[in-house]
Amino acid sequence: MPKSRIRKKADFTPPPAAKAATIKLTNRSWVAPVMLALFLIGLVWIVLFYVTEGELPIKSFGNWNIVAGFGFIAAGFGVSTQWK
Numbered sequence: 001m002p003k004s005r006i007r008k009k010a011d012f013t014p015p016p017a018a019k020a021a022t023i024k025l026t027n028r029s030w031v032a033p034v035m036l037a038l039f040l041i042g043l044v045w046i047v048l049f050y051v052t053e054g055e056l057p058i059k060s061f062g063n064w065n066i067v068a069g070f071g072f073i074a075a076g077f078g079v080s081t082q083w084k
Helices: 031-051 064-080
Strands: none
Touching: 031 064
């Protein structure tokens, strides 16, 4: 029986590399200072309310001053989601 021809295989060439997608980074340098400021404002608001026995920051708010302080803290957490 005749021997078949041996074909030489082509060298492996990797597929062309896909173009890397450019990531557009925006300037978010404002996020950390605003986040920390909101945390501190909320903390100071609550501590001031307890230390002055309800006289400060806003007397007419009464116990709602605690909610206002936690609102600032929650806003700080909301801003923190923008941090990259």
